[in-house]
Amino acid sequence: MANSTLTLTFNQAKKTVVTSGLIAIREQNIGVTVIGGAALAVDLVLKIQDKSNNGKTTPIGMVTIWTASGANAVGTLNLNTSEAVAAFSESENLSCKTFNILLYTSTLTALQCNGLISIMNFPSNTGSVPTTPPEQDAIILALVSRVAELEAGALTAVHQDDFGDLDFTDLGSDAKRNATLRALLTRLQGI
Numbered sequence: 051m052a053n054s055t056l057t058l059t060f061n062q063a064k065k066t067v068v069t070s071g072l073i074a075i076r077e078q079n080i081g082v083t084v085i086g087g088a089a090l091a092v093d094l095v096l097k098i099q100d101k102s103n104n105g106k107t108t109p110i111g112m113v114t115i116w117t118a119s120g121a122n123a124v125g126t127l128n129l130n131t132s133e134a135v136a137a138f139s140e141s142e143n144l145s146c147k148t149f150n151i152l153l154y155t156s157t158l159t160a161l162q163c164n165g166l167i168s169i170m171n172f173p174s175n176t177g178s179v180p181t182t183p184p185e186q187d188a189i190i191l192a193l194v195s196r197v198a199e200l201e202a203g204a205l206t207a208v209h210q211d212d213f214g215d216l217d218f219t220d221l222g223s224d225a226k227r228n229a230t231l232r233a234l235l236t237r238l239q240g241i
Contacts, residue, residue: 087123
């Protein structure tokens with residue numbers, strides 16, 4: 051079975067794009083062709099993101115590596131990402147969602163087009179595990195390390211049994227409450 055394909059025809063003067071080809075989440079190796087994009091292939095970026103994300107969330111898919119093929123630029127899109135799957139987590143099986151699609155050059159920071167694309171849900175493909183973008187791998191490793199530190203710290207945490215000789219009952223009077231709190235503070239400072 052052939053992989054899905056996506057063709058983009060953009061009008062740089064109007065910053066518009068026409069897309070052809072239906073793509074779905076969980077699909078990998080989607081062939082992308084940018085008509086007339088060969089001259090931009092060196093630093094072209096394709097980003098698909100939520101329409102209302104204001105740049106605050108990770109895109110559901112990106113293409114940053116392109117090859118010139120005649121007058122066109124060709125690349126490969128991966129929509130088997132955790133972000134793409136999460137975007138459809140509450141969607142019906144046959145649903146399509148509209149996303150923002152941007153095409154720009156990274157070194158010139160020049161917007162080529164900004165438009166909309168419809169992407170289909172692919173709920174039955176549960177065998178493929180979503181991938182994470184490389185920049186998130188470092189964050190995930192840091193979080194795993196921090197969780198391990200917190201778990202180790204929890205094993206040595208202070209327990210009420212460590213203060214069995216302090217009387218926490220009937221702290222109604224100011225003098226008793228202050229004396230107990232001073233003893234507790236002194237004990238905690240020694241730990």
